[in-house]
Amino acid sequence: MGIPQSFCSRGRSRKLPKANIPLDVIWNDDDHMDGHKDFTLNPNAYPRPKLLDFLERIHARGMKYIVIIDPGIGVNSSYGTYQRGLAKDVFIKYEGKPYLAQVWPGAVNFPDFLNPTTVSWWGDEIRRFHELVPVDGLWIDMNEASNFCSGLCTLPEGKQCPTGTGPGWICCLDCKNITNTKWDDPPYKINASGTQVPIGYKTIATSAVHYNGVREYDAHSIYGFSHAVATHKGLQALEGKRPFILSRSTFVGSGHYTAHWTGDNQGTWNDIKYSIYTMLNFGIFGVPMVGSDICGFYPQPTEELCNRWIELGAFYPFSRDHANYYSPRQELYQWETVATSARNALGMRYKLLPYLYTLTYEAHTTGAPIARPLFFSFPNIPDLYGLSTQFLLGESLMVSPVLDQGRTNVSAVFPPGTWYSLFDPSQAIISKETQTFILDAPLHVINVHLYQNTILPMQRGGMISKEARMTPFTLLVTFPAGATNANAKGRLFLDDDELPEMELGNGQSTYVEFSASASEQLVKVWSDVKESKFALEKGWVIEKISVLGLSGVGGSFAIEVEGDVDILDASKVQLVETEHKFMGGMETKSVMVDVGGLNIPIGKKFTMSWKMGIS
Structure with a gap:
């Protein structure tokens, strides 16, 4: 429930505490891998003895370490995970052969998580990796599934793929579109990519086959869900502890197994607004542990935007600062103003941890979201139905962030009753009916109010x-x-x-x-x-x-x-x-x-x- 940071090095993990900014989790993108291959360790950038020494020290402080893995398994004759998977016949098929795609390692096959044998193999790979690196959770990405190519592909002859230069997301396999089946060219067309393209564009071909003859056409939407279930089972089998999983792709029921972040957002004022109603929607969908990359994944945000985003993001159920590898550094201590905002907002988050944890328990037992639209507590006020610039944590704690550039105040709607400022409970607002108030909000201030008739436990x-x-x-x-x-x-x-x-x-x-x-x-x-x-x-x-x-x-x-x-x-x-x-x-x-x-x-x-x- 803390504020994770998406960087892994000794220096950076020390700088946040030195800046008096709370830190609970070190996240690692795929630079820890050997050639972008799952369940491997880069021997040069991440020599195992030094990594184990680093992890021993952060674990002693109570911190956690989580790494990314993707579902695509690199086609490589010297890669143990791939060879074991091939021997156990765990991959999705096309015309009887493992379906070939391309993601970060290059050519890959996709595990078929509907197959019980695949689930066992995946759990065994997690066990092997945990023996290599004692991770505390897994971040599963690219599991829509994402594919840099489309259609039916083969390995190119006489050339290296990928070349190792230029963007890694350019398709270099030899591919042809598949349009001769009702699954690849259905009478009902969707426009999921925003352009007129085949239904299997940049993903697994919809006529590919899963376990027991299930077509990808019928299983596509649950691929990320089945990936999360298999990962959850594998992690829980390690030590009998509660698994932590973060997944990009979700479906109905995913919230039981995984947290969710909203993907590769942008460091813009529009995206900070989008993050609120996306978070609220996912809570309603049954995925309560949700949040967006604070300050944006790319491009680099402005200093002002990052101030406002950490003030808001400190109150996401899932709160994480994460950026693109190629973006300029944007850790919260990079700007002193942002560090001040982080200390204020995250300081309050850590006081609220018992309340947030209780809301997580209630989400688990009742299905109620952690972050909620205002109409959840005030269903008889139609004016609140479309409000997505404010939100509630639980029944009665209302967050009203600044979401526009250059503003030093915020226009906030208050349902009838007495609302007390969380940062200064001597300050209060009395709303005799549903009213809008203009609240002061200088750069380091976010307005959070507690409703009447509430008892809030804090530490x-x-x-x-x-x-x-x-x-x-x-x-x-x-x-x-x-x-x-x-x-x-x-x-x-x-x-x-x-x-x-x-x-x-x-x-x-x-x-x-x-x-x-x-x-x-x-x-x-x-x-x-x-x-x-x-x-x-x-x-x-x-x-x-x-x-x-x-x-x-x-x-x-x-x-x-x-x-x-x-x-x-x-x-x-x-x-x-x-x-x-x-x-x-x-x-x-x-x-x-x-x-x-x-x-x-x-x-x-x-x-x-x-x-x-x-x-």
């Missing part, structure tokens, strides 16, 4: 998620300003994040439901805990509870913790009032009350109350 944050998730908790409780009776709710799921399944009942997870109520006489915050053992063993505690929308502190402060009479030292409890400042008008006084100096175990039920009215 202190950190430079790496392993450290951040062990810090004490704060609960942010929001009541609607001006209400006479109000309630708030929140949830928290905790587990050993490497277990194969996110579930209760395994002895290594805890689920907490938080509740709060307020009236003119009494404010009360309490919890109900399911399967407390895991949280108690980890030692997680609540150090502060902040309650928003109140008139002040009265008397009779009390707290009860299950099984503990003297757990709270009343002399250390600190109650601090901060008066809210409202945009949208508020006639009566309303304050935020911070209750600090607490030490409440997350794994124990508690009840805290005091006399206080809502303004």
